[in-house]
């Protein structure tokens with residue numbers, strides 16, 4: 001019998017986060033048990049949908065650290081997908097700045113050897129900031145499959161609320177392939 005595998009889907013505050021219910025259903029159709037983690041800003045954007053997303057995944061949606069002594073409410077991860085990963089979250093993850101719960105989860109995943117995929121969503125101006133390329137290189141060196149540019153999200157122009165097409169199926173394909181390869 002095939003055991004269900006657990007995917008931590010981590011989303012930060014860029015417009016593709018509004019697709020998350022459909023993405024969860026797609027991941028579930030691929031056999032994943034999905035736990036949804038959000039940055040505080042993403043949780044604020046999705047405030048009206050959090051109960052429905054918890055019902056859809058069957059797990060609490062998390063965006064804050066638990067209190068000391070509280071139990072872990074998620075099963076251990078078999079793979080992690082950080083998408084959309086904002087400029088801010090990419091840099092925080094690479095620099096190890098874990099004041100936000102989900103960045104802490106993603107940072108620990110590197111040390112645990114959890115297969116991890118990131119699809120950044122940062123416009124072309126942010127992408128030219130000198131830290132951004134370094135952060136992507138750091139994450140790649142740590143084993144994260146980064147889907148950006150030719151291999152993933154193609155940055156749009158700055159100055160608009162619409163970041164352009166976000167290829168969610170590529171992200172799910174990548175994490176599913178990685179998660180299957182690593183039992």
Ligand SMILES: Cc1cc2nc3c(=O)[nH]c(=O)nc-3n(C[C@H](O)[C@H](O)[C@H](O)COP(=O)(O)O)c2cc1C
Nearest residue numbers: 012013014015039041086087088089121122161163
């Ligand atoms: C309408 C709107 C669209 C945004 N789109 C993006 C985006 O595509 N990429 C990005 O890096 N930041 C974007 N931002 C800015 C982030 O939401 C902001 O930097 C936030 O602090 C990110 O926090 P987080 O990484 O903790 O989610 C957008 C903000 C707004 C209000």
